[in-house]
Amino acid sequence: MTANINTNIKRALLLTSTALTVFLHTGLASASGYPVTVQSCDRQVTLDQAPKAAVSNDVNLTEMMLALGLQDHMVGFTGVSGWKTLDPTLRNGIGELPELSPKYPSKEVLLGADADFYFAGWNYGMRVGGGVTPDTLAPLGIKVYELTESCIHIMDKPKVSMDDMYNDLLNLGRIFGKEEQAQALVKSYQQDLANFQANLTPLKTTPKVFVYDSGEEQPFTSGRYGMPTALIEAAGGKNIVDDVPKSWTQIGWEAVIDRSPEVIVIVNYGDVTAEQKINFLRSNPAFENIPAVKNNHFVVLEYVEATPGPRNIKAIKRLAEAFRTAL
Incomplete structure (x- = not known):
């Protein structure tokens, strides 16, 4: 009788121990938040754990990573010095992380860094049909998250808005297990912008705005799906080419x-x-009757401010001030 009782007790303890082990395992998995699945353009990306060897392309995408404190999850960045977009703030924030490639990286560059994650975009480190895409990196075990603004190159999407940038920060937060930090950061940006807009002097008319990126024969500018359109609208203006269904594109003078x-x-x-760009516009007789040229109404945005990233709110504030000075 005693032996049976002892056996039953042992069995009960074993079952309890097994159940506790299963509970703790599933509980820890649930607490860690993984696996996570995020939407990246027209794909869903699932990660079983936070990336440990991430690479970001371009100055603005890299600053998104820095804004969330993800340096310890990174092995480097690409696509900055080759385009001469390096910014002192980025240099200070990135610390000892190396630039792996001055322009777009190759698969070999990413493999050489043992990368497990690549944060890039279409025309921000990847080209449609190019050698580095989500499809070409998947067999190498490298997950890719695509910049939301750039999705227009491969799919239909709504007109650009500040939500594009917020969406990327929130998704990066989920990917790297920093969801609360990402939500707090986005909320702070939204509140800052809302407070600023609430105190703006109303404009009598909506200023017509042109974005001049580069080019003399044909200007390279930003259309309906480029981030400057969202910045201009948030500041109270209207992009004169927001009817062009492109993000960044060439048009005629x-x-x-x-x-x-x-x-x-x-x-x-x-x-x-x-x-030099301003002097080109001022010195060309063909442009002398353009109101902005005639009245010297130019406003300069750094590349990192004009593309999706943490400095977009600062850019909106500068644009809003310029619009109210111009009109």
Whole structure:
């Protein structure tokens, strides 16, 4: 009788121990939040754990990683010095992390760094049909998350808005197990912008704005799906080419002249300085009757401010001030 009781007790203890082990295992898995699945353009990306060897491309995407304190999850970044978009703030924030490639990286560069994650976008480190894409990196065990603004290159999407940038920060937070930090960061950006807009002096008319990135024969500008359109609208203006269904694209100067922008936004980066771009516009007789040129209404945004990233709120504030000075 005693032996049977002892056996039953042992069995009960074993079952309890097994159940506790299973509970703790599933509880810990649930507490860690993994696996996680996020939407990346037209794909779903599932991760079983936070990336440990991430690479970001371009200055603005890298600053998103820094804003969430993800340096310890990174092995490097790419695509900054080759485009001359390096910013002192980025240099200070990135610490000892190396730039693995001055422009777009190859598969070999990412493999050489033992990367397990690549944060890039279409025309922000990847090209449609190129050698580095989500499809080409998948067999190598490298997960890819795509910049939301850039999704227009491979799929239909709504007009660009600040939500594109917020969405990327929230998804990065989930990917790296920093969801609460990402939510707090996005909320702070939204509140900052809302407070700023609530105290703005109303504009009597909506200023017509042209974004001049580069190019003399044909200007390279930002259309309906490029981040500057969202920044301009948040500041109270209207992009004169927001009817062009592109993010960044070339147009003809005739369209710029015909649409008579009252403010011209200069994107500052590369070999040609913002001042040189302004001087080109001032010195060309074809542009002398454009209101923005005639009245010297130029506003300069750094590349890192004009593309999706943590400095977009600062850019909106500068644009809003420029619009109210111009009109």
